[in-house]
Amino acid sequence: MIRVVVVDDEALVRSGFQLILNAADHIEVVATTAGAEAVDTVQRERPDVVLLDIRMPDVDGLTVLRQLRAMPDAPVVAMLTTFDADEYILTALRSGAAGFLLKDTEPDQLAQLVRTLAAGGIVMSPKASRAVWQNHPGTTATVDDAEAARVGRLTEREREVLVLIAEGLSNADIGTRIHLSAGTVKDHVSAILSKLRVSSRIQAALLAQRAGLLGPRNRSESGR
Secondary structure, X not given: OEEEEXXXXXXXXXXXXXXXXXXXXXXXXXXXXXXXXXXXXXXXXXXXXXXXXXXXXXXXXHHHHHHHHOOOOOOEEEEEEOOOOOOOHHHHHHOOOXXXXXXXXXXXXXXXXXXXXXXXXXXXXXXXHHHHHHHOOOOOOOOOHHHHHHHHOOOHHHHHHHHHHHOOOOHHHHHHHHOOOHHHHHHHHHHHHHHHOOOOHHHHHHHHHHOOOOOHHXXXXXXX
């Protein structure tokens, strides 16, 4: 059972997500809360996945994200937004968010996105991901010399895995795609994060994009 906490300042959004996710197999929304109580709620409930509003009037969603990611055994956190081109999205990704999705995500897609998050994948709503790759300052910047050197230390197989990470695939899905066990993929992912000196899959994906490892198709369809 995947345990989920939904954090949003609007009660209607919280109840809607709870209703949709609780109707799905093997997913349980164990709590919903506004931003001010988010950290205490997560500490108490110990969810696997947190869906966190990026903009809340009572507390900054980015601040909550950093607090959640600093916890021991931190949950996977994905950001919720109503904007295709929210200027805070890139900051959230660099702060450890596992992705983002729009609040108007189709109900039949929402449960699968949560499963992807719980399995270690990256979630990006296609419309919003296009906005990030194409419009946000910094995503199209080239890598500096130190970053280029780190990317250059990746093996051919690790580069292949990195591109699939950027597509949003979980370890199991990557293994299926390139015919490796999930355990072997996990070892490759750990090596990639270590060599790139990043702390999350999404940060590795952003570096891969800046290094030119991702083609247009990857940038526009990541997370599908």
